[in-house]
Amino acid sequence: THESTQVMAESELSEEIDEDMDIGFQFENTSNIEVPKLLIDQVLGQEHAVEVVRKAASQRRHIMMIGTPGTGKSLLAKAMAELLPKEELKDILVYPNLEDLNNPKIREVPAGKGREIVMAHKMEARKKAQARNMLMMLFVVGIIIYSYFVAQLLWGIIAGIMILMLTRQFLPKEEMMIPKLAVSNYDKEHAPYVDATGAHAGALLGDVRHDPFQSGGLETPAHDRVEAGDIHKAHKGVLFIDEINTLRLESQQSLLTALQEKEYPITGQSERSSGALVKTEPVPCDFIMVSAGNLDAVQKMHPALRSRIKGYGYEVYMRDSMADSPENRKKLVRFVAQEVVRDGHIPHFDEGAVEEVIREARRRAGRKGHLTLKLRDLGGLVRVAGDIAHSEGAPITTAEHVLSAKRIARSIEQQLADSYLEQRKEYESFLRKGSAVGRVNGLAVMGGDSGIVLPIVSEVTPALSGAEGRIIATGKLKAIAKEAVQNVSAVIKNMTGTDISRHDVHIQFVGTYEGVEGDSASVSIATAVISAIERIPVDQTVAMTGSLSVRGDVLPVGGVTYKIEAAAQAGLKKVIIPKANEADVLVEKAYREKIQIIPVSSIAEVMEHSLVGPRKNTIIEKLKNITKLSFDIPEVT
Numbered sequence: 001t002h003e004s005t006q007v008m009a010e011s012e013l014s015e016e017i018d019e020d021m022d023i024g025f026q027f028e029n030t031s032n033i034e035v036p037k038l039l040i041d042q043v044l045g046q047e048h049a050v051e052v053v054r055k056a057a058s059q060r061r062h063i064m065m066i067g068t069p070g071t072g073k074s075l076l077a078k079a080m081a082e083l084l085p086k087e088e089l090k091d092i093l094v095y096p097n098l099e100d101l102n103n104p105k106i107r108e109v110p111a112g113k114g115r116e117i118v119m120a121h122k123m124e125a126r127k128k129a130q131a132r133n134m135l136m137m138l139f140v141v142g143i144i145i146y147s148y149f150v151a152q153l154l155w156g157i158i159a160g161i162m163i164l165m166l167t168r169q170f171l172p173k174e175e176m177m178i179p180k181l182a183v184s185n186y187d188k189e190h191a192p193y194v195d196a197t198g199a200h201a202g203a204l205l206g207d208v209r210h211d212p213f214q215s216g217g218l219e220t221p222a223h224d225r226v227e228a229g230d231i232h233k234a235h236k237g238v239l240f241i242d243e244i245n246t247l248r249l250e251s252q253q254s255l256l257t258a259l260q261e262k263e264y265p266i267t268g269q270s271e272r273s274s275g276a277l278v279k280t281e282p283v284p285c286d287f288i289m290v291s292a293g294n295l296d297a298v299q300k301m302h303p304a305l306r307s308r309i310k311g312y313g314y315e316v317y318m319r320d321s322m323a324d325s326p327e328n329r330k331k332l333v334r335f336v337a338q339e340v341v342r343d344g345h346i347p348h349f350d351e352g353a354v355e356e357v358i359r360e361a362r363r364r365a366g367r368k369g370h371l372t373l374k375l376r377d378l379g380g381l382v383r384v385a386g387d388i389a390h391s392e393g394a395p396i397t398t399a400e401h402v403l404s405a406k407r408i409a410r411s412i413e414q415q416l417a418d419s420y421l422e423q424r425k426e427y428e429s430f431l432r433k434g435s436a437v438g439r440v441n442g443l444a445v446m447g448g449d450s451g452i453v454l455p456i457v458s459e460v461t462p463a464l465s466g467a468e469g470r471i472i473a474t475g476k477l478k479a480i481a482k483e484a485v486q487n488v489s490a491v492i493k494n495m496t497g498t499d500i501s502r503h504d505v506h507i508q509f510v511g512t513y514e515g516v517e518g519d520s521a522s523v524s525i526a527t528a529v530i531s532a533i534e535r536i537p538v539d540q541t542v543a544m545t546g547s548l549s550v551r552g553d554v555l556p557v558g559g560v561t562y563k564i565e566a567a568a569q570a571g572l573k574k575v576i577i578p579k580a581n582e583a584d585v586l587v588e589k590a591y592r593e594k595i596q597i598i599p600v601s602s603i604a605e606v607m608e609h610s611l612v613g614p615r616k617n618t619i620i621e622k623l624k625n626i627t628k629l630s631f632d633i634p635e636v637t
């Protein structure tokens with residue numbers, strides 16, 4: 001029968017999950033796994049991006065990376081800096097300009113030289129100052145001795161002090177002539193990598209500090225107040241900017257100029273400060289720009305900047321997941337080793353622990369036969385598991401540690417969903433037993449990775465005025481509710497003979513709150529409405545998710561795994577999901593025994609599995625006869 005095929009499908013699934021966990025090779029723990037030295041070799045799953053980075057590094061091209069956070073964009077940018085020749089690195093010095101103090105001079109010298117030059121100047125200045133002070137002292141003492149013999153001693157001392165003060169004012173101050181080392185690459189192992197994400201104009205383009213003492217011998221000379229920006233610090237290296245669209249338009253414009261000219265003068269960024277008077281000669285900034293963001297970010301980027309990058313560089317799309325092959329599982333083993341080494345404080349993972357991590361990578365991929373590449377989050381799991389092992393004083397991290405880490409390291413959204421669930425259980429805002437008319441346990445996803453049970457209640461009344469009926473929905477999901485009802489009105493009319501447009505349909509989402517992505521509520525809404533019209537109760541041990549077409553087909557939705565888990569956690573017994581999502585189900589073992597998963601492809605099947613009572617068959621019969629839709633319903637026994 002239908003039921004038994006479901007059960008079979010389920011056990012097939014679970015078997016496959018466990019069988020496949022063969023990593024393909026044996027190892028005792030991750031300390032036996034070699035971690036590549038170069039960052040570029042540590043990147044996994046983004047082969048295309050790696051290739052582009054290598055090519056771009058050798059040709060000095062800009063790159064734009066588009067994709068989900070935590071998939072390795074900044075890691076690749078860092079890796080690119082490692083690939084650039086370090087022989088080309090330079091130091092940048094700022095010198096006072098004696099003709100125009102507000103226009104300091106810029107000099108570029110080989111890396112490491114800058115420091116020497118500044119030191120030499122300092123020595124020189126010290127020597128000169130010593131000699132000058134010596135001379136002056138002799139001079140003053142001379143005057144005092146002279147006045148002792150010729151005039152009165154008191155006058156001599158006064159004259160001496162006055163001369164001393166006057167000469168201090170007028171003699172050039174050697175310290176003021178020492179150049180400033182604005183960019184130093186002394187002892188750098190590789191080309192600079194500068195992360196300018198979220199930098200304000202001053203940090204990005206350089207700035208000239210304000211001088212509170214603008215005269216009177218206490219002022220700091222202009223050239224000494226010049227601060228290099230990220231674009232200058234990235235000279236001959238890589239400038240990384242994530243969320244590029246959040247950069248202010250003026251800054252994007254300036255960045256474009258810097259990209260084109262490969263040099264950019266530094267000036268004070270705050271208009272009313274004394275720094276704004278100062279503007280240096282152009283300062284070299286020949287960097288490679290690696291910008292990143294999601295697709296939306298790219299579209300909102302300054303078009304000229306975008307086309308510059310397009311014309312003189314590459315655009316890469318970062319992948320979210322990779323195939324679940326032995327080869328890729330092996331890469332995840334290396335990933336765990338890498339993260340352990342990078343952290344430096346957590347114990348290595350044994351084979352069982354790594355297997356748990358891979359299992360989680362599978363679950364998070366949300367697609368059958370895939371492993372997630374959102375590796376920042378997965379790395380988080382590795383660290384939490386390692387921390388647990390470390391706090392227990394365990395020499396090695398085991399599967400147990402990873403499992404407890406999974407429980408602890410839940411995202412904010414998941415924790416929020418948990419607390420809602422607790423609250424709801426307390427108030428019995430959703431039913432777990434029996435049946436009810438017009439009431440359905442829908443399912444939704446919050447924040448991308450946590451499911452919640454979203455009860456939906458519907459009531460249908462004849463339209464008040466006899467004119468067109470209305471759809472009255474509460475909560476934020478009004479638009480979705482309207483669309484869902486409109487989509488199903490044809491189906492409903494066929495099934496029940498009721499013209500929905502002459503009724504008021506009330507739909508309430510019990511306890512909705514912000515953050516629910518509700519595109520997948522339409523099957524639940526339709527079920528609630530049909531139940532309300534026909535007064536046929538809905539089984540409250542059933543939860544459901546799915547999107548509904550105008551023809552009554554159940555279409556796939558996102559986040560099924562999380563939704564199923566939420567339903568199981570809430571104590572429900574069955575969950576109806578779109579058949580097309582069957583392959584995406586990767587439910588944790590603990591939940592698999594708790595809940596029966598029922599894949600369906602039409603609204604009729606949804607009715608079949610959710611309505612109860614003697615009249616249920618009538619409506620399904622009606623449906624079979626009346627509708628011209630090709631439903632594939634098993635015999636009702």
Ligand code: ADP
Pocket residue numbers: 042043044045046068069070071072073074075076242335339373374375376377379
């Ligand atoms: P993004 O810049 O895309 O938001 P990051 O490059 O900052 O992501 O990734 C954060 C961390 O996650 C990295 O430092 C690394 O430890 C891990 N990581 C992310 N993607 C990868 C990858 N493709 N290969 C190896 N490690 C990765």
